[in-house]
Amino acid sequence: MSAPQKPQTKPSRPFFSSGPCVKRPGWHxxxxxxxxxxxxxxxxxxxxxxxxxxxxxxxxxxxxxxxxxxxxxxxxxxxxxxxxxxxxxxxxxxxxxxxxxxxxxxxxxxxxxxxxxxxxxxxxxxxxxxxxxxxxxxxxxxxxxxxxxxxxxxxxxxxxxxxxxxxxxxxxxxxxxxxxxxxxxxxxxxxxxxxxxxxxxxxxxxxxxxxxxxxxxxxxxxxxxxxxxxxxxxxxxxxxxxxxxxxxxxxxxxxxxxxxxxxxxxVGGMEGTIARTRANAAALYAWIERTPWVEPLAVDPATRSQTSVAMRFVEPDVLALSESHGLVLLRDLVRLLEAEQAAFDIAAYRGMPLGLRIWCGATVETADILNLLPWLEWAYAEARRKSEPEGP
Incomplete structure (x- = not known):
């Protein structure tokens, strides 16, 4: 599987952990x-x-x-x-x-x-x-x-x-x-x-x-x-x-x-923080919708989180991987992003289906979500390429 070109623009704050979560913008x-x-x-x-x-x-x-x-x-x-x-x-x-x-x-x-x-x-x-x-x-x-x-x-x-x-x-x-x-x-x-x-x-x-x-x-x-x-x-x-x-x-x-x-x-109290969260989640779910290798873990759209967006890998050959090989693929993806300082702490929670989890709460900036998306595509393709068996 050939990898997309490595992106050049990184999230300004590549912190997408679902807890502890990123500090508010401008924090020092x-x-x-x-x-x-x-x-x-x-x-x-x-x-x-x-x-x-x-x-x-x-x-x-x-x-x-x-x-x-x-x-x-x-x-x-x-x-x-x-x-x-x-x-x-x-x-x-x-x-x-x-x-x-x-x-x-x-x-x-x-x-x-x-x-x-x-x-x-x-x-x-x-x-x-x-x-x-x-x-x-x-x-x-x-x-x-x-x-x-x-x-x-x-x-x-x-x-x-x-x-x-x-x-x-x-x-x-x-x-x-x-x-x-x-x-x-x-x-x-x-x-x-x-x-x-x-x-x-x-x-x-x-x-x-x-x-x-x-x-x-x-x-x-x-x-x-x-x-x-x-x-x-x-x-x-x-x-x-x-x-x-x-x-x-x-x-x-x-x-x-x-x-x-x-x-x-x-930022406007609860109305402001909810609006920021919705904008973040909308950007991420729009990408999930157009990405063939991932889908939301939540089946019913009405129950899909706006804060801790969980997704699972869906390509048949990835689903067919053994548990250990699947975890290696996920670990490689996460390590690539961390090495590039493009995203930290985005692996699915242990025991959940193989995939990713990205925090979209109010302290995250939508621009950082948008800048993260090409990196997800690049890292997934790179990790998939590493997981493919070598030819004869």
Whole structure:
């Protein structure tokens, strides 16, 4: 297979990882110069800085009245685990999964919490479970956008306003790139490292009045670790929703999150970041449509992610490769791009069909997506040529 000519123009920022994601355009270390390093996060100034982070979160995300915001340890993983450990139990629970992380939450409900009234709905990569079968008299756990499969829920219309149970949503790969109706969500979790291009280790939970009522009135039968504990003997630990953290945060990371929030406001808030994401995804999906060797992993166009665009190789002779030879082809493609500094971290997630995954979130520039595309064609052709058997 002859390779196209090597492109000359490279992405200005060849960072397409689906997490941690690329920093916002124009970011430089100097934006952290006001970080409260060397100071206690419990000092007056430390608490003010953390409170500012929650206040700006309310503003940028247009958090509905009565909802509360908490900064939590352990990135998005810690935030959603905390929600499950504190809130699940009084009702049955439906757990939906269609990617690696959704299956992690499913396993925790079934194997760790061992909830007796749990129902699981697991779909193969590329598909959603049947959302019409979800019972909202029960609690419901789902991932808005499956980072590893590039499959998302198309909207929140399937969630009723008069639900009896709580909806707990891992939105870390959808926030600021998808139009999420927060009034349909009782607990929304995310991390700083995705939409805002922030540093990892910290997570966020946005809780509705219904979730807060559950927190105040219910105590789970199992022990809740200190890092997950949102209550005291007197009820809800209200300090957690005023910026007080459950353990020591990195004030450098806090400053970086504040920078990301301010940038989001500068580009038009959620409308601006969603528009940027849609432009990125549209450019990439248009290329996928005209490229014969790749197709979206998400089968239904309505469920195709705008942020973590996952695609699989479809040429018959590539599909016929053994697993080891297929991985060699993918590894060669990725290494070629990295050696040229044209793209980093774009291989499909382990265990997914052979292919690529490219982050199109708001901190990515559409020009970089467009400049990436010829490099994908060149690297794929080069890797295919290397994988072909030598002639006699």
């Amino acid at each position: 270390p100097g934006v952290l110069s006001n970080a409260l390093t060397g100071r206690s996060h419990r000092s007056v100034q430390g608490r003010e800085r953390l409170k500012l982070a929650t206040t700006l979160t309310h503003d940028v995300l247009r958090v509905p009245e009565g909802y509360e915001v908490a900064i939590l340890p352990g990135s998005d993983t810690g935030a959603i685990e905390l929600a499950m450990w504190n809130l699940l139990g009084p009702r049955g629970v439906d757990v939906l999964a269609w990617d690696v992380f959704g299956r992690s939450w499913l396993r925790d409900v079934v194997d760790e919490l061992k909830l007796p009234r749990a129902r699981t709905m697991d779909a193969e990569p590329g598909h959603l479970p049947d959302l019409s079968k979800v019972d909202f008299a029960r609690d419901v756990i789902f991932t808005w956008n499956g980072t590893t499969t590039g499959v998302k829920v198309p909207n929140a219309d399937w969630i009723p306003d008069d639900r009896q149970g709580l909806t707990i949503c891992d939105a870390t790969s959808a926030l600021m790139g998808e139009d999420i109706d927060l009034k349909k969500i009782d607990v929304l979790t995310y991390s700083w490292q995705k939409a805002f291009g922030g540093e990892a280790a910290h997570g966020m939970a946005i809780m509705s009045p219904r979730a807060l009522d559950r927190l105040a009135s219910y105590r789970p039968a199992w022990p809740v670790p200190k890092l997950f504990r949102l209550t005291t003997n007197d009820g809800i630990n209200r300090d957690v929703f005023e910026g007080v953290t459950l353990n020591t945060p990195s004030m450098l990371c806090v400053e970086d999150y504040l920078d990301g929030l301010r940038w989001a406001k500068e």
